[in-house]
Amino acid sequence: MEKRKLGSQGLEVSALGLGCMGMSFAYGKADEAESLKTLHRSLELGINFWDTAEAYGPFLNEELLAKALRGKRDKVVVATKIAWKDGVSGPENLDGSPANVRKAVEGCLKRLGTDCIDLLYLHRKDPKVPIEGTVGAMAQWVKEGKVRYIGLSEVGPQTLRKAHAVHPLTALQSEYSLWETGVEEKILSTLRELGIGFVPFSPVGRGFLTGEIKRFEDLAENDNRRNLPRFQGENFKENMKLVEEVKKLAAAKKATASQVALAWLLHQGKDIVPIPGTTKVKHLEENAQAAEIRLSVQDLSQIKEILAKIRVAGNRYNEAMQRMVNVE
Numbered sequence: 600m601e602k603r604k605l606g607s608q609g610l611e612v613s614a615l616g617l618g619c620m621g622m623s624f625a626y627g628k629a630d631e632a633e634s635l636k637t638l639h640r641s642l643e644l645g646i647n648f649w650d651t652a653e654a655y656g657p658f659l660n661e662e663l664l665a666k667a668l669r670g671k672r673d674k675v676v677v678a679t680k681i682a683w684k685d686g687v688s689g690p691e692n693l694d695g696s697p698a699n700v701r702k703a704v705e706g707c708l709k710r711l712g713t714d715c716i717d718l719l720y721l722h723r724k725d726p727k728v729p730i731e732g733t734v735g736a737m738a739q740w741v742k743e744g745k746v747r748y749i750g751l752s753e754v755g756p757q758t759l760r761k762a763h764a765v766h767p768l769t770a771l772q773s774e775y776s777l778w779e780t781g782v783e784e785k786i787l788s789t790l791r792e793l794g795i796g797f798v799p800f801s802p803v804g805r806g807f808l809t810g811e812i813k814r815f816e817d818l819a820e821n822d823n824r825r826n827l828p829r830f831q832g833e834n835f836k837e838n839m840k841l842v843e844e845v846k847k848l849a850a851a852k853k854a855t856a857s858q859v860a861l862a863w864l865l866h867q868g869k870d871i872v873p874i875p876g877t878t879k880v881k882h883l884e885e886n887a888q889a890a891e892i893r894l895s896v897q898d899l900s901q902i903k904e905i906l907a908k909i910r911v912a913g914n915r916y917n918e919a920m921q922r923m924v925n926v927e
Contacts, residue, residue: 600645605796606769616648618876657686682722695725775799828913
């Protein structure tokens with residue numbers, strides 16, 4: 600697996616990371632045994648960048664990773680995220696105060712069973728607290744040697760600049776994929792100007808771009824995607840048009856739709872490290888092969904034409920959660 604550098608401070612990770620949320624949270628019933636196999640297999644494939652958060656569970660995902668990290672801690676770059684009171688996500692629970700930063704990081708370190716977090720993100724910006732205060736509290740952990748690098752998630756250019764002035768940011772994590780390209784307008788250029796890496800989450804559209812979800816009813820009753828506008832009603836049907844176009848392109852390259860979606864992201868810049876999530880070894884292996892796919896100028900041009908022709912229907916989140924996206 601190719602290695603890439605995030606930011607200008609020297610953090611090197613595999614070109615593809617592993618989003619671990621679904622192993623414990625959000626996408627239906629979890630299978631711990633299969634998840635642990637997936638985590639161990641990722642290292643065999645050269646994928647050493649694992650992404651988790653206190654809110655995944657809450658806490659369950661960090662505890663799961665702790666089991667997989669035993670005896671392997673030096674082989675993994677661990678990223679986790681904080682932002683909430685007692686790890687419970689939701690706009691009403693945002694707490695970016697220095698006191699909560701300290702409490703949250705102490706909890707993360709304990710649950711992960713480690714004495715140092717490689718990359719600590721602020722999961723969402725708290726509008727009640729200046730970003731300089733929150734980032735300053737995160738930076739204190741770097742000074743204490745308990746965190747190596749820090750980053751943000753879902754913030755806009757102005758917030759990036761303010762935060763980066765307090766302490767160098769290594770990465771921004773936000774959604775970016777064939778069905779979500781909003782970061783291309785202003786955010787990517789700001790990251791590159793400041794020397795901050797980019798980590799796209801949901802790089803295959805929360806599984807939609809795999810083509811394996813044929814109907815809304817395919818989602819389990821306790822699958823959080825049922826609450827997302829892009830998976831609902833007419834939006835679902837409309838968004839299948841993009842999937843069908845990507846599948847055609849993938850078939851011509853003897854690849855899967857998800858592999859083409861990941862390959863496209865990897866072709867957007869060497870400073871980009873997608874973190875596709877999966878709970879199964881077979882999907883992990885499929886994703887890993889995407890790093891070997893080379894898209895020609897003609898392929899990239901064809902994808903650009905597809906994206907210009909097909910409009911993705913629906914917001915990423917419900918109204919309350921949408922207000923926490925690309926925050927300034």
